[in-house]
Amino acid sequence: MLEQTLSEVYTKFKIHFYQEMFNHLHSRETSLTTVEMFCVEVIYALKNPTVAEFANFINVSSPNAAYKVNSLIKKGYIEKIQSETDRREYHLVVTDKYINYFNLSQKYVNTVVERAQDYFTPEQIAFLDDILRDMSLELMKDVAIPPVSINPN
Structure with missing residues (x-):
């Protein structure tokens, strides 16, 4: 069940990004x-x-x-x-050109976070954050990248 749910969330983030990317492709911005x-x-x-x-x-x-x-x-x-x-x-x-491109997906992440903060209690948000941090730091060590820093722009 967890595998299916996590896969579904990951896929929805990807698909939303692709939708935004294709919108920019049609307008020749990328x-x-x-x-x-x-x-x-x-x-x-x-x-x-x-x-x-x-x-x-x-x-x-x-x-x-x-x-x-x-x-x-x-x-x-x-x-x-x-x-x-x-x-x-x-x-x-x-470059800034990429940062603008990256923000296509980051804006949706921010939207989902805002929705989560409205939907879940602060305790649930903190628990989810702890779980995701542990997944990133402890369960995904084979993807050795520096911690992500978010550009709020």
């Missing part, structure tokens, strides 16, 4: 392929990785990752920023 969308989401989640860290995480060769990165740079979704500690190293940073 130009990402599906693979590029996944790549920029990984780069965002990894919080400014190097090309090598990105390549390692998605398990592709460095030249393949560099090709994907260059395409995302050309489309304006990420940029390379030189490391201040090691001038030979560059970090991948998402």
Whole structure:
């Protein structure tokens, strides 16, 4: 039962995001392929990785990752920023163009959270938050990404 319910919630979040994404595709506000969308989401989640860290995480060769990165740079979704500690190293940073894209899904998360806060008691919200945090930190250690920080814009 939990598997079905969690899968349903996850699917609804994804589908809502895809609906919003397709609305923007029709208005030509975005130009990402599906693979590029996944790549920029990984780069965002990894919080400014190097090309090598990105390549390692998605398990592709460095030249393949560099090709994907260059395409995302050309489309304006990420940029390379030189490391201040090691001038030979560059970090991948998402641009405001991606943040606006990301907010398509984040706005719905915020809407669902607001609805939950109206529907559930504060104690239930705290309990749900504890469960989700434990799931993220303890049960999903195989997805090694830094903790998510929310941009309220």
